[in-house]
Amino acid sequence: MKYITYYDKLIIDSLTxxxxxxxxxxxxxxxxxxxxxxxxxxxxIATFLFCKIGASVYIKLIxxxxxxxxxxxxxxxxxxxxxxxxxxxDSKENNLQFIPPVLSPFNSEVxxxxxxxxxIFYEFGTVHLYSENTEKYQLxxxxxxxxxxxxxxxxxTFHKEKKYCRKEL
Amino acid sequence: MTRNWNENxxxxxxxxxxxxxxxxxxxxxxxxxxxxxxxxLIGYASDNGLPLQLTTAxxxxxxxxxxxxxxxxxxxxxxxxxxxxxxxxxxxxxSVDKSDKQTGDMILLTKPVNHxxxxxxxxxxxxxxxxxxxxxxxxxxxxxxxxxxASTDAYNRKIQYYPDKxxxxxxxxxxxx
Numbered sequence: 001m002k003y004i005t006y007y008d009k010l011i012i013d014s015l016t017x018x019x020x021x022x023x024x025x026x027x028x029x030x031x032x033x034x035x036x037x038x039x040x041x042x043x044x045i046a047t048f049l050f051c052k053i054g055a056s057v058y059i060k061l062i063x064x065x066x067x068x069x070x071x072x073x074x075x076x077x078x079x080x081x082x083x084x085x086x087x088x089x090d091s092k093e094n095n096l097q098f099i100p101p102v103l104s105p106f107n108s109e110v111x112x113x114x115x116x117x118x119x120i121f122y123e124f125g126t127v128h129l130y131s132e133n134t135e136k137y138q139l140x141x142x143x144x145x146x147x148x149x150x151x152x153x154x155x156x157t158f159h160k161e162k163k164y165c166r167k168e169l
Numbered sequence: 170m171t172r173n174w175n176e177n178x179x180x181x182x183x184x185x186x187x188x189x190x191x192x193x194x195x196x197x198x199x200x201x202x203x204x205x206x207x208x209x210l211i212g213y214a215s216d217n218g219l220p221l222q223l224t225t226a227x228x229x230x231x232x233x234x235x236x237x238x239x240x241x242x243x244x245x246x247x248x249x250x251x252x253x254x255x256x257x258x259x260x261x262x263x264s265v266d267k268s269d270k271q272t273g274d275m276i277l278l279t280k281p282v283n284h285x286x287x288x289x290x291x292x293x294x295x296x297x298x299x300x301x302x303x304x305x306x307x308x309x310x311x312x313x314x315x316x317x318x319a320s321t322d323a324y325n326r327k328i329q330y331y332p333d334k335x336x337x338x339x340x341x342x343x344x345x346x
Contacts, residue, residue: 003325007314040194040312042293095303098202098284099323100316106295107194107312126197128311129323131302168294169314 002119004129006103006110007169008047008062015060016114019070021051023079027147028103028110031063034155036148038125040106045166048151052079059150061158064166068158078146084113087140088120093130102169103129111144171218176345178219179271185213186273190289190297193310200299201307202285203255206275209287210340211249215242221342223249226257255283259331262338267317274337276317280329286317288337 007028016024030039031046047062050073057076061068103110108125122136123129124144189209193200200208207223214221214234221234232249239245253261259277270288276296278284286298294315300308317337322328331338 003321004323005319040295042295042314096308097282097301097303098278098298100286100296100313101319101321101323102314102316104312104314106314126309126311128313131308169316 004101004103004121005169006112007045007105008166010167011062011067011164012047012049015049016051019051019053019058021053023052023113023115025050025078025114025147026110026112027144027151028105028112029151030105036109036151038107042104042106045105048147050076050078050147050150059154062164062166065164066160067162067164069161071154071157073150073154076150078143078150081143081146083139084143085118085120087111087122087136087143088113088118089122089130090133093133095131096129099129104169109144111140111147174219174342174345178213178217179343179345181217182210182213182340182343183271183273185209185216186287187289190272190287190310190312194289194297194312197309199307199309201301202299203253203258204250204307205297205299205310206258206285206287207249207253208246209273210342211242211246214342219342221245223253223261224257225253226260228260255285258285259338261341263341263344264332264336265339267335267337270337274339277331277338278328279331281322281324281326288315 012026027048029036029046030041030044032044043064049060051058057073057079058070059073060070108123110123112121122140124140186209222231224231230252234245270291272288272291274288276286286296289295289297289312295312296315297312299310302308319328
């Protein structure tokens with residue numbers, strides 16, 4: 001994870017630093033007309049940033065052209081999900097001869113979790129950077145469904161806050 | 170063989186490669202990196218009745234599609250994919266400035282491992298490639314964003330590009346005189 005980059009990493013790094021998040025989750029998907037779809041259209045990549053600030057959880061949306069508003073999520077369950085550390089890619093799955101240093105949500109969804117102790121990631125859908133252990137699928141789906149549910153709950157509330165120009169990887 | 174390669178094949182191969190790379194990635198085809206690149210070249214040549222001569226890096230073995238050793242395209246493809254690896258591909262390609270790249274052009278790596286990835290899209294740039302596990306098992310063909318400017322891989326191992334970061338590689342048969 002330490003050496004892997006992803007779309008919007010620079011702005012995410014800057015936002016998490018400015019917001020002083022103790023923990024954050026990145027949920028990167030392809031978003032079309034407020035729906036998460038399976039596609040490889042780079043223009044429709046959407047990055048949702050979940051931040052834990054104090055006891056509250058906030059969500060922010062970044063698309064190719066805009067940074068959207070920060071919305072508070074009431075009663076969020078994502079940062080209290082106890083099995084989060086088990087969802088990440090483990091050393092057994094890291095068995096490909098070449099692993100490029102980039103995560104892309106093409107035909108998949110990218111999930112990254114960071115706190116002061118751990119930094120983990122996994123892909124949901126088509127897995128690009130590792131050989132998937134199918135035994136971890138259910139756990140990964142459970143956590144992904146939590147993220148998906150919270151995104152869908154807030155998707156209509158975001159408003160454009162700032163112009164943004166996404167750079168290629 | 171029904172004709173020779175001509176300048177129309179530069180664009181023809183590019184379109185064919187784009188379509189096939191996307192098809193393989195979508196279908197979850199399992200292939201290693203060199204076999205993917207070779208299969209696309211052989212598929213285009215076969216569909217268009219074009220000759221191919223592919224050689225190993227040491228120059229000792231040439232796979233000639235017109236040779237009597239091969240009765241079918243499958244025979245030829247099987248021999249080529251068994252005999253040509255990622256480290257042999259530079260011997261069969263020439264360099265093109267990255268700003269002139271087209272789909273089907275390849276990024277070749279010599280470190281941390283010998284590897285081939287093909288452009289399945291330009292603007293936006295996407296790379297499609299096959300892979301192997303540490304046990305030598307082929308994995309599904311993947312498409313990612315363009316990582317060809319990266320200096321290190323996901324393990325922070327140095328990436329060495331052939332010939333360098335500023336160039337892509339195109340099959341020699343597309344060097345039309």
